[in-house]
Amino acid sequence: MVACGEAVRLDESAQKAYALTALMQKMQPEGLYERIDAANPSYTKMLEKTGVYAIKPASITLKVKAGQNLSEERRAGLIEKLEARGERESVQQMKEYK
Numbered sequence: 001m002v003a004c005g006e007a008v009r010l011d012e013s014a015q016k017a018y019a020l021t022a023l024m025q026k027m028q029p030e031g032l033y034e035r036i037d038a039a040n041p042s043y044t045k046m047l048e049k050t051g052v053y054a055i056k057p058a059s060i061t062l063k064v065k066a067g068q069n070l071s072e073e074r075r076a077g078l079i080e081k082l083e084a085r086g087e088r089e090s091v092q093q094m095k096e097y098k
Contacts, residue, residue, distance in 0.1 A: 001060065001061070001062040002060070002061050002062070003055055003057045003059070003060045004057065004058050004059045004060075005055050005056045005057040005058040005059070006055070006056045006058070007053045007054070007055055008053060008054050008055075008056055009051065009052075009053055010052045010053065010054055012038075013038035013043075013044070013047040013048065014038040015052070015054075016038070016047045016050060016052040017036045017037055017038040017043065017047060019052050019054065020036045020050075020052060021035055021036045024036065064093065064097065067094055067097075068097055075094065078094065079091055079094050079095070082094065
């Protein structure tokens with residue numbers, strides 16, 4: 001993925017906490033972390049000292065690789081594993097981009 005646009009510094013602690021929490025949700029989907037809350041005194045100084053930036057995208061492009069080069073056997077096995085994980089959208093993409 002390539003995103004082009006303007007980088008904007010987030011100055012408000014609540015904005016930073018929201019962005020950092022979203023990052024933690026992405027990196028730790030199991031939820032084994034303490035939610036970053038601007039109202040929590042433990043995070044006040046950290047949020048003041050941490051630079052957080054958002055990208056206001058002007059354009060976004062991406063390239064999708066959906067197993068086009070896999071053998072039929074490996075492709076079927078991957079689809080089976082995706083279905084077992086409940087990844088309906090990924091399964092649909094695998095079937096569309098053959």
